[in-house]
Amino acid sequence: MILIPPPFSFSEEHEENPDDLPPPPYQFADSTPASQLVKDTADVTEDGRIRVDLDSKLARALSRFIPDPPDFSSWMPEAPKTVPWSVKLNIVVQVVGSRGDVQPFIALGNELQKHGHRVRIATHDTFQDFVTKHGLEFYPIGGNPEELMAYMVKNPGLIPSMKSLRGGEIQRKRAMIAEMLDGCWHSCVEPDPQSGSPFVADAIIANPPSFAHIHCAQALGIPVHLMFTMPWSNTRAFPHPLANLKNSGKDPTTANYVSYSIVEWMTWQGLGDVINEWRNSIDLEPISALDGPNLANICGFFFRDPPNYTPPPDLDAFLRAGPPPIYIGFGSIVIDDPQKMSSLLLEAVRNCGVRAIISRGWSKLGGPELENVFYLDDCPHEWLFQHVAAVLHHGGAGTTACGLLNGRPTTIIPFFGDQPFWGDMVAVAGAGPKPIPHKNLTVENLSEAISFCLSPQASLAAKEISIKMSTETGVRTAVSSFHAHLPLENLTCDIFPNQPAAWAYNRKKKHLKLSKVAAELLSEHMKVDIRKLSVYEPNPVIIETHYYDPVSSTTSAFVATQVNMVEATAGIFYQPYKEYKAGQARSEQRAATLSAANSFSDSQSIRSSQTFKDNGEGPSRSRSPEKGKEKEKSTGGAMALASAKSLGDFYVKTFKGMVVDIPYACAEGLRNVPALYGDEVKSHGNVTDWKSGAVVGGKRFVHGMGEGLTDIFVQPYKGAKEEGALGAAKGFGKGTVALATKTTSALLGLVAYPGQGICKSIRTAVKSKTRHAIMRARHVEGQYLLRVANENRIDHARVLADFDTLMRRE
Structure with a gap:
């Protein structure tokens, strides 16, 4: 048996502590083994998912360092309990994506308002009217979702095409991410753009692609809750929606589980530098490449209430004029050749002899006026899908959910991201055919898909899913979970x-x-x-760097120190050059301004030139030597100051690296050695300032020295009690290792932990703008x-x- 989300009331939620996280309410789908699902998805190569080779060196290396998040596969939910909530919060909801990504959060926002919360939706500018007409506050974070969708269709995976690289699209997307990160931060502390009423967030709700969520929460010290439209928390039931598994072996459940962490890790490699640069702008320290991907897990699902909607006369007339039509639409997807796609859709509709509603969407699909086809501009799916026989679409989570909630058989034509995953889920449940990747779409296979959706077995399977989904209370469950996890x-x-x-x-x-x-x-x-x-x-x-063993920890700290030293050394020469170029640019600008002013005054000068001659004088516009020297001195001074700053930066980074960072990493790596052979490693708290650094250093010295000196006797005794002579031998080995590692860690910690605390206190004092x-x-x-x-x-x-x-x- 496999477990799938119930499935299709989609938004996933997260509280910052994953150990206490209530996961999505999984249900048994059918008797199809998980290995079959892995086999089915592994053959898809151009759908935007990542081919994960579990036997590769990368996967094996990552499996050692990526910590195991909680497994939610066997969790079953309790019925949501609606309880009065007394504290009225300012809640900012940060959403990046298409209209289908924003829509579930509008439902959530309206439900939160019933509890007295002030709710602000922070998303792309284009959705302002969509948000405000539902009575929610709106804050623009920038970013163009239409441009993003077009890019994703061209580059469905995490690895961009060479055409996109050559065209500079990657830099534009990274710039867009940086813009949205900045917008998300401002959404937490800026007044309402319309009313001007002040707003400072007390809690954050976000979807993972907004990326800023946990970092904004860290800067403000407030709770953060993540929700999403696809599975994002590790489970053994099925792989990450963006992962294709290869060499999963005899235990596909483990491969499924690891795939979530690997996808997160790869995503961080592409955006980590952008996020860290932005973190610096709000006075937060950078996050390491190993810790960045493991900051959050997500779960949960919900719908919004059906809107009040009266169809326009032409749509109402079309629906009344014959049997229920099929619905075809690709929503926010931006297709390269809309005319070709439109012709293909119309030909398949003609072949099947059905009536159809074709949604124009962002691709502006269309065609000739036909009696059996209606071209739709905009209409709520919650209303429309009650009046159609089947739905064919791109596989967005919200559209899939809405179709199945109404018991409509579904064909999914995926373009990228999680869309193939939902197509597989629909096919496994029998409510539609296997997904047809958009690049493989033909008149023939689309006609077959339409025929399958109109079959009695597909209709029965879709209705069974609808019955299960109609018993869910997703929005209330989400709000109850949000409240339950607030401190x-x-x-x-x-x-x-x-x-x-x-x-x-x-x-x-x-x-x-x-x-x-x-x-x-x-x-x-x-x-x-x-x-x-x-x-x-x-x-x-508190986001602390995790050190897994003394070798990798010390090596990484040493390399980081060397990189910082090289950058600072380069700055001694490069920064003065930048100042020189900046000075030249200023001089050229002044010269251009002066030239324009002189040209303007030439006519006046001509009229007075004779007077100057009579006095033995002439008009002069040349700058005095004193002024020239002053400007040269100004540029030279700036260059000297820039060089001095870089030199000072070199000394600071060298001292911090050698005296603090490397000893700290070594101490932490040595402290973690017992975890490598399965023993528990005690935590004595986090280092946040000089006081906590001194406390942690003292505690770890006492415990480290004490345990290191006694484990040589305690570990053999414990091992003998559990496994006899073999256990005693193992215990002796553990004790010997503990004597070397724990005592060394304790000694290093006397300097490293207080030093780290002092550095954090200095940074807090200096970086106080935010x-x-x-x-x-x-x-x-x-x-x-x-x-x-x-x-x-x-x-x-x-x-x-x-x-x-x-x-x-x-």
């Missing part, structure tokens, strides 16, 4: 229990959590000094919310009394 105790203000805490007030051993309104009100009455409040983080996100921006944004929103609260006659006296009570409490 409620950490979120709540101590003065206003229904408001999220934004500020930390620490005085006389008292620690209070204050909302934006509470802080402004108390400041107004001179109970607290707003300038001395610190940013409160209800859900700190933190100050967050403080200003929260302060502005607090003033705005206090004005609104005063209009509602908030009881100031009660608030002040509650504050005094809390300050007196032991």
